[in-house]
Amino acid sequence: MNDAFWGIDIGGTNVKLGLVSGEGEILARGSIPTQLPDGPDVLVDRISEVCRGQVEQAGIPLDQVRALGIGCPGPLDLKNGKLLRTANLTGYNFFPLRAKMSEKLQRPSVLDNDANMICWGEFWMGAGKDVSDMILYTLGTGIGGAIVCEGEIVHGHFGNGGELGHIIVHPDGRECGCGQKGCLEAYASATQIVRRFTEALATGRDSSLKKINATGRKITSKDVFTAGGQGDELAMEIIDGMCRALALASVSMRHATEPEMVILAGGVSKVGGVLTDRVKKFYDQTMWKLNDDPMEFAIAKLGDDAGIVGTAGAALHAWQKDQLYPVGQ
Amino acid sequence: MNDAFWGIDIGGTNVKLGLVSGEGEILARGSIPTQLPDGPDVLVDRISEVCRGQVEQAGIPLDQVRALGIGCPGPLDLKNGKLLRTANLTGYNFFPLRAKMSEKLQRPSVLDNDANMICWGEFWMGAGKDVSDMILYTLGTGIGGAIVCEGEIVHGHFGNGGELGHIIVHPDGRECGCGQKGCLEAYASATQIVRRFTEALATGRDSSLKKINATGRKITSKDVFTAGGQGDELAMEIIDGMCRALALASVSMRHATEPEMVILAGGVSKVGGVLTDRVKKFYDQTMWKLNDDPMEFAIAKLGDDAGIVGTAGAALHAWQKDQLYPVGQ
Numbered sequence: 001m002n003d004a005f006w007g008i009d010i011g012g013t014n015v016k017l018g019l020v021s022g023e024g025e026i027l028a029r030g031s032i033p034t035q036l037p038d039g040p041d042v043l044v045d046r047i048s049e050v051c052r053g054q055v056e057q058a059g060i061p062l063d064q065v066r067a068l069g070i071g072c073p074g075p076l077d078l079k080n081g082k083l084l085r086t087a088n089l090t091g092y093n094f095f096p097l098r099a100k101m102s103e104k105l106q107r108p109s110v111l112d113n114d115a116n117m118i119c120w121g122e123f124w125m126g127a128g129k130d131v132s133d134m135i136l137y138t139l140g141t142g143i144g145g146a147i148v149c150e151g152e153i154v155h156g157h158f159g160n161g162g163e164l165g166h167i168i169v170h171p172d173g174r175e176c177g178c179g180q181k182g183c184l185e186a187y188a189s190a191t192q193i194v195r196r197f198t199e200a201l202a203t204g205r206d207s208s209l210k211k212i213n214a215t216g217r218k219i220t221s222k223d224v225f226t227a228g229g230q231g232d233e234l235a236m237e238i239i240d241g242m243c244r245a246l247a248l249a250s251v252s253m254r255h256a257t258e259p260e261m262v263i264l265a266g267g268v269s270k271v272g273g274v275l276t277d278r279v280k281k282f283y284d285q286t287m288w289k290l291n292d293d294p295m296e297f298a299i300a301k302l303g304d305d306a307g308i309v310g311t312a313g314a315a316l317h318a319w320q321k322d323q324l325y326p327v328g329q
Numbered sequence: 330m331n332d333a334f335w336g337i338d339i340g341g342t343n344v345k346l347g348l349v350s351g352e353g354e355i356l357a358r359g360s361i362p363t364q365l366p367d368g369p370d371v372l373v374d375r376i377s378e379v380c381r382g383q384v385e386q387a388g389i390p391l392d393q394v395r396a397l398g399i400g401c402p403g404p405l406d407l408k409n410g411k412l413l414r415t416a417n418l419t420g421y422n423f424f425p426l427r428a429k430m431s432e433k434l435q436r437p438s439v440l441d442n443d444a445n446m447i448c449w450g451e452f453w454m455g456a457g458k459d460v461s462d463m464i465l466y467t468l469g470t471g472i473g474g475a476i477v478c479e480g481e482i483v484h485g486h487f488g489n490g491g492e493l494g495h496i497i498v499h500p501d502g503r504e505c506g507c508g509q510k511g512c513l514e515a516y517a518s519a520t521q522i523v524r525r526f527t528e529a530l531a532t533g534r535d536s537s538l539k540k541i542n543a544t545g546r547k548i549t550s551k552d553v554f555t556a557g558g559q560g561d562e563l564a565m566e567i568i569d570g571m572c573r574a575l576a577l578a579s580v581s582m583r584h585a586t587e588p589e590m591v592i593l594a595g596g597v598s599k600v601g602g603v604l605t606d607r608v609k610k611f612y613d614q615t616m617w618k619l620n621d622d623p624m625e626f627a628i629a630k631l632g633d634d635a636g637i638v639g640t641a642g643a644a645l646h647a648w649q650k651d652q653l654y655p656v657g658q
Binding site for chain 1: 404460461462476478479483484485486487488489490491492493494495496497498499500507508509510573577578580581582584585586587588589615616617618619620622
């Protein structure tokens with residue numbers, strides 16, 4: 001019989017749960033609301049119930065489940081398996097998530113931040129399946145990032161490595177929510193695409209999206225991409241600014257950890273190949289020509305399953321390398 | 330008895346050679362001209378003679394020498410131990426340096442580029458002795474770089490990782506010799522400091538260094554630092570541009586591989602603490618304040634010995650990890 005692993009992907013709104021085989025097959029999947037008011041201990045109970053139910057549902061013996069992986073928005077204290085001060089999960093500050101969860105499920109475990117777990121999912125079973133060195137950007141409300149170097153996630157000295165959204169692409173550029181100026185995130189997150197667009201409208205620039213604005217509905221990043229696809233000049237300008245920022249960060253990362261692939265994940269990446277083509281165009285314009293080693297740009301493949309596949313896969317990887325944290329630790 | 334390792338640091342002008350103990354003590358050191366016209370096979374013979382002589386000089390048995398490390402300007406084919414097309418070593422294109430050298434000395438070996446080897450020296454026995462994650466810039470004619478992540482050099486997928494001189498700090502900025510625009514190297518190498526300074530003089534800017542220019546002697550980067558230290562406004566402006574570029578690259582690298590220390594090495598770093606203080610000032614101004622994990626800026630400690638200590642240390646490290654290439658391979 002095969003080994004299986006629980007994958008627990010905690011988001012601000014929902015917790016996605018999956019039971020995944022050692023070959024990356026999803027044997028069961030589910031989702032429960034994160035339900036902030038109940039507090040983290042109640043959440044751990046509920047997650048545990050669903051996880052055990054998934055084993056029955058999959059019809060495999062419980063002892064075939066070797067370990068669990070947990071993904072969670074950072075910042076995290078990886079060494080002690082705790083959340084730190086959380087922005088989106090009220091009441092979870094300093095909660096010892098890893099110990100509680102593994103105690104409840106009586107399995108050793110591994111915890112990492114959500115972007116690293118999505119990256120691991122894509123690396124193990126998704127767009128990065130055949131590579132050994134890659135970086136990934138999650139393009140959503142903000143921009144998360146992760147680095148795989150020689151088959152391992154780069155955590156950095158204090159556990160906050162891979163924060164690629166805060167690479168500086170335009171010094172003295174736009175203010176980022178993080179307090180820095182000119183971060184990648186200030187040009188390429190969904191939020192900032194919309195903000196840049198509406199700022200430009202406010203200065204009197206014309207666009208086909210003015211009519212949406214007039215109805216009172218808020219313009220979304222998807223609207224901007226649709227308009228850009230239809231030839232809207234302002235929309236294209238904003239999208240190009242985004243793609244160039246991604247290309248600049250990728251050139252710098254290529255010189256640093258030298259990935260062979262850049263993967264775009266998260267909501268904004270759903271526009272697909274037009275996005276990777278555009279980023280690659282700017283990358284090729286910018287990158288030196290001193291060697292012709294290939295660099296690939298790809299859209300993430302696992303979609304909403306990336307979190308559970310990544311967390312379960314991280315548990316498998318830590319199990320194989322004997323790096324799991326024992327029950328309750 | 331202790332183990333010892335040969336360290337062979339091949340530069341454009343000189344080859345530095347050392348016999349180094351497993352504890353990092355230099356038992357013998359020497360230097361021979363690289364003598365380009367004789368070609369690489371003759372050089373291998375000479376290096377080998379000096380290396381064997383050093384063992385006698387140190388008074389240790391030959392079989393105590395376990396392996397050799399070789400550092401060389403890139404680009405290199407690390408997998409096959411070959412030089413590729415070299416910029417500064419005429420007649421060395423595609424020379425199988427690692428195999429030839431290890432055949433001659435009858436010891437297994439390891440080859441890496443010079444910046445990685447200097448970095449390894451500083452990491453093992455120098456300014457980075459007590460850290461596990463660091464980056465290093467070699468500030469000379471150009472800018473080399475290297476990354477240590479969890480105690481290992483980051484080579485990147487094709488072996489050209491750690492090229493930190495070509496991180497882009499100012500998009501649309503100064504042209505770099507590599508063909509990109511706005512690279513760190515275009516602001517912070519010795520060559521570029523002088524070029525920026527003389528360009529500014531040519532536009533009519535005033536400076537205390539005009540008198541040197543008038544004598545016909547060429548202004549050096551050291552002159553610029555001396556003038557800056559004496560309050561010369563233009564010199565300070567150029568130095569600040571350099572320090573800010575180093576800070577911008579370091580902020581981006583902090584978010585990427587999250588080093589706990591940045592080490593400045595190479596000729597320009599000899600100006601010392603004033604340089605690290607200034608880079609740190611710009612770093613602190615630029616870096617987010619979302620956490621207060623420390624980041625240290627330090628000047629390299631090993632000076633001209635970094636290459637031989639680094640190459641010998643890399644041989645020791647590969648020996649311990651069973652990653653040496655066998656004789657002649």
